[in-house]
Amino acid sequence: MQVELITIGDELLYGKTLDTNAAYMSENLGAIGVTVVRVTTVGDTVEHIEEALHSAVTRADAVIVTGGLGPTPDDLTRQAVAQAFGRGLVFREDVYRDIEMRWKRRGKPVPESARILAHVPEGTEVMKNAVGAAAGLKLTHERTIFFFLPGVPDEMRSMMDDCVLPFLATKAAGRAIRHRLLKTAGITESALHEKLQGIEGGIQAVKIAYLPQHYEVHVRLTADGTSVKVAENSLARTEKVVREHLGYYIYGTADESLEGVVAGLLLDGGMSLCVAESCTGGLITGRLTDIPGSSKFLERGVIVYSGKSKNEMLSVSKETLETYGTVSPETTKCMAENVMMLGRTDLGLAVTGIMGPSGETPEKPAGLVYISLAHADGTYDKEFRFAGDRVTNKNLAAQAALNELRLFLLKNFKQISNRRTP
Amino acid sequence: MQVELITIGDELLYGKTLDTNAAYMSENLGAIGVTVVRVTTVGDTVEHIEEALHSAVTRADAVIVTGGLGPTPDDLTRQAVAQAFGRGLVFREDVYRDIEMRWKRRGKPVPESARILAHVPEGTEVMKNAVGAAAGLKLTHERTIFFFLPGVPDEMRSMMDDCVLPFLATKAAGRAIRHRLLKTAGITESALHEKLQGIEGGIQAVKIAYLPQHYEVHVRLTADGTSVKVAENSLARTEKVVREHLGYYIYGTADESLEGVVAGLLLDGGMSLCVAESCTGGLITGRLTDIPGSSKFLERGVIVYSGKSKNEMLSVSKETLETYGTVSPETTKCMAENVMMLGRTDLGLAVTGIMGPSGETPEKPAGLVYISLAHADGTYDKEFRFAGDRVTNKNLAAQAALNELRLFLLKNFKQISNRRTP
Numbered sequence: 001m002q003v004e005l006i007t008i009g010d011e012l013l014y015g016k017t018l019d020t021n022a023a024y025m026s027e028n029l030g031a032i033g034v035t036v037v038r039v040t041t042v043g044d045t046v047e048h049i050e051e052a053l054h055s056a057v058t059r060a061d062a063v064i065v066t067g068g069l070g071p072t073p074d075d076l077t078r079q080a081v082a083q084a085f086g087r088g089l090v091f092r093e094d095v096y097r098d099i100e101m102r103w104k105r106r107g108k109p110v111p112e113s114a115r116i117l118a119h120v121p122e123g124t125e126v127m128k129n130a131v132g133a134a135a136g137l138k139l140t141h142e143r144t145i146f147f148f149l150p151g152v153p154d155e156m157r158s159m160m161d162d163c164v165l166p167f168l169a170t171k172a173a174g175r176a177i178r179h180r181l182l183k184t185a186g187i188t189e190s191a192l193h194e195k196l197q198g199i200e201g202g203i204q205a206v207k208i209a210y211l212p213q214h215y216e217v218h219v220r221l222t223a224d225g226t227s228v229k230v231a232e233n234s235l236a237r238t239e240k241v242v243r244e245h246l247g248y249y250i251y252g253t254a255d256e257s258l259e260g261v262v263a264g265l266l267l268d269g270g271m272s273l274c275v276a277e278s279c280t281g282g283l284i285t286g287r288l289t290d291i292p293g294s295s296k297f298l299e300r301g302v303i304v305y306s307g308k309s310k311n312e313m314l315s316v317s318k319e320t321l322e323t324y325g326t327v328s329p330e331t332t333k334c335m336a337e338n339v340m341m342l343g344r345t346d347l348g349l350a351v352t353g354i355m356g357p358s359g360e361t362p363e364k365p366a367g368l369v370y371i372s373l374a375h376a377d378g379t380y381d382k383e384f385r386f387a388g389d390r391v392t393n394k395n396l397a398a399q400a401a402l403n404e405l406r407l408f409l410l411k412n413f414k415q416i417s418n419r420r421t422p
Numbered sequence: 423m424q425v426e427l428i429t430i431g432d433e434l435l436y437g438k439t440l441d442t443n444a445a446y447m448s449e450n451l452g453a454i455g456v457t458v459v460r461v462t463t464v465g466d467t468v469e470h471i472e473e474a475l476h477s478a479v480t481r482a483d484a485v486i487v488t489g490g491l492g493p494t495p496d497d498l499t500r501q502a503v504a505q506a507f508g509r510g511l512v513f514r515e516d517v518y519r520d521i522e523m524r525w526k527r528r529g530k531p532v533p534e535s536a537r538i539l540a541h542v543p544e545g546t547e548v549m550k551n552a553v554g555a556a557a558g559l560k561l562t563h564e565r566t567i568f569f570f571l572p573g574v575p576d577e578m579r580s581m582m583d584d585c586v587l588p589f590l591a592t593k594a595a596g597r598a599i600r601h602r603l604l605k606t607a608g609i610t611e612s613a614l615h616e617k618l619q620g621i622e623g624g625i626q627a628v629k630i631a632y633l634p635q636h637y638e639v640h641v642r643l644t645a646d647g648t649s650v651k652v653a654e655n656s657l658a659r660t661e662k663v664v665r666e667h668l669g670y671y672i673y674g675t676a677d678e679s680l681e682g683v684v685a686g687l688l689l690d691g692g693m694s695l696c697v698a699e700s701c702t703g704g705l706i707t708g709r710l711t712d713i714p715g716s717s718k719f720l721e722r723g724v725i726v727y728s729g730k731s732k733n734e735m736l737s738v739s740k741e742t743l744e745t746y747g748t749v750s751p752e753t754t755k756c757m758a759e760n761v762m763m764l765g766r767t768d769l770g771l772a773v774t775g776i777m778g779p780s781g782e783t784p785e786k787p788a789g790l791v792y793i794s795l796a797h798a799d800g801t802y803d804k805e806f807r808f809a810g811d812r813v814t815n816k817n818l819a820a821q822a823a824l825n826e827l828r829l830f831l832l833k834n835f836k837q838i839s840n841r842r843t844p
Contacts, residue, residue: 015448026437036435041461190535193494281711282704289703300731303723387527
């Protein structure tokens with residue numbers, strides 16, 4: 001079944017108002033196995049509404065239209081329907097009585113402008129509005145069923161839930177759609193795709209999509225089945241295969257954040273942490289402290305922005321700073337080890353880098369970042385090269401540092417990785 | 423000029439993702455006097471994209487399309503353009519060289535899948551992507567100009583701002599709409615409205631809107647005139663009156679951020695700063711270091727999350743901590759003064775607070791925050807009470823700290839406030 005949505009309203013075209021009606025309808029249609037194939041938004045103009053209705057007839061089995069049913073001059077849906085489908089507007093006594101009732105309950109006379117609400121295109125079924133005054137309309141033109149709902153979100157929702165969804169659910173019997181979002185870190189969209197390329201052909205009834213977010217890529221699996229159970233089974237099977245191929249690159253699912261996962265690992269392992277940040281300027285501790293209970297593992301952080309502070313607070317010798325530079329594996333390693341000693345914690349994490357636009361040299365370009373992780377058994381370090389602007393590089397560096405910490409905890413501590421198998 | 427938008431992506435039809443790209447484009451087109459007449463959203467299906475392109479040609483003067491330009495199999499825009507407009511895809515060496523450069527800067531080989539990004543429909547102009555790998559496309563079919571932009575919001579925005587908006591602005595003459603955004607800090611939406619209520623009636627041809635953002639409120643002035651000059655004159659007159667009424671509450675305009683303004687004041691005054699954060703966990707230094715040149719004023723920061731670290735790093739005595747508590751004006755004052763001494767800077771800023779959900783007591787509820795500012799002439803402090811959840815409170819505390827720093831600099835240092843009259 002091909003279902004389209006048409007949302008009407010100048011405010012939607014000004015960009016100040018997000019189209020939450022379309023999102024609500026799509027999500028709830030998806031839940032009963034109906035996929036929306038197109039959403040069209042037009043303004044309060046008879047000509048544009050008419051044209052949108054016309055072209056939908058040629059394609060869709062069902063069309064849900066919201067907006068333009070109120071009593072003011074910018075509510076033009078009735079008129080556009082009459083013109084598009086060549087049906088006159090007729091005054092419906094039964095609809096008017098419902099309107100009268102509404103005003104009577106509020107102890108007020110019916111305003112003259114409300115009479116327009118009882119004018120309905122010929123051959124239209126009326127859907128009662130449990131929340132507001134404007135009735136909904138349902139009609140079939142050629143072989144397409146049209147539902148016209150008010151644009152006021154509460155009224156639209158109540159009519160969707162009471163009339164449209166039950167009706168379409170019976171039409172769409174025997175199909176269900178289920179989603180699963182897997183969040184990754186430390187891997188690009190193209191590399192993810194290369195890893196999964198081999199299995200995509202073998203997967204049936206599940207679509208894989210790659211969604212690049214700000215500083216990480218999400219993989220969305222969408223299963224389409226003859227029942228909820230069938231869809232969920234294909235989803236589970238596919239998720240298993242995808243996880244086998246992506247392993248540790250997957251850090252979590254829809255509701256999880258990278259800092260939340262890292263915090264969970266530290267709490268699970270009963271491990272404490274100190275952080276020394278230079279180029280990320282507090283972003284790493286800022287993200288970790290978003291997580292409730294972070295005071296249980298985060299002892300302190302230092303933002304050693306100047307060379308002087310690296311020397312004074314973390315005992316990075318002037319020799320090291322001069323010989324290797326502030327942005328070097330040697331300085332970063334020393335920072336990680338000394339911040340761990342300073343707070344007497346299990347782990348020390350340190351980051352240095354050149355964020356741009358200033359401070360770069362031919363040997364050390366903007367985007368060069370060193371990350372070190374100190375632990376009683378030794379210090380691990382890694383170099384990164386990012387290619388964004390200053391703020392992007394900062395965020396990519398913080399993301400990489402949190403991800404290195406996650407991988408270090410998963411790979412080196414049995415008690416943690418047993419509980420959190422990738 | 424009839425402008426339409428086409429947004430591509432299955433995720434937009436599932437209802438999980440709101441179409442913020444369409445909103446951004448509409449709003450910014452409106453700002454240059456261009457009204458969007460239709461938005462069409464289709465999924466990742468060649469047939470549906472092709473049809474949307476076809477029908478737009480018959481109606482629109484310009485069409486902006488987002489999404490489907492990435493390297494994975496669900497990115498189908500190139501293919502749909504080729505089919506819809508009967509143009510072959512050609513491999514463009516110049517585009518591929520830009521892609522190679524991007525990977526080279528990150529010290530990595532170009533993945534095979536990235537080659538697809540250099541395949542461009544014949545007769546297409548390429549728009550460079552300052553943020554990501556996928557180039558934008560611009561072509562004219564019949565008499566309609568098409569712009570194809572990536573769906574990743576940052577990339578779409580940068581290409582809209584750099585290419586699409588300047589191009590369409592020159593096309594849209596005759597009527598001019600001009601906006602001015604004034605950003606405020608330390609005042610609520612209702613308080614702003616009360617301050618401006620008296621003048622709203624006297625203003626002609628300019629609309630005032632209040633836009634509450636995450637942690638601050640923006641005031642948008644919109645002037646509508648018969649020419650750019652007329653609109654800009656009404657705007658300038660209104661802005662002057664609004665500024666007289668709001669004074670120091672306005673910290674900047676559209677392109678400015680609170681941290682950027684604070685950084686500017688510190689640089690102007692040649693003043694240096696150390697920051698001691700407890701409850702904000704690095705957020706304040708994180709924001710300040712987003713600004714290029716922040717190393718010129720930010721000497722260091724400490725995140726003294728534990729009581730132990732407050733004592734060890736900032737010499738807050740155990741007596742003070744026990745008598746007044748870690749969240750108290752006494753502790754915060756001591757932190758501000760001692761962090762200033764530690765870095766031998768002109769200013770010391772300190773924040774403590776209870777962010778929730780844990781840690782609150784009847785006397786010290788979640789949302790209680792103390793901010794102290796130390797300077798050679800003495801220490802200034804202030805209490806705040808916020809009512810959000812953990813992350814909101816953290817952000818409100820960082821916002822308040824930056825704003826207090828701004829006001830302190832403006833009010834106490836003539837050399838600064840002379841240059842920056844509110």
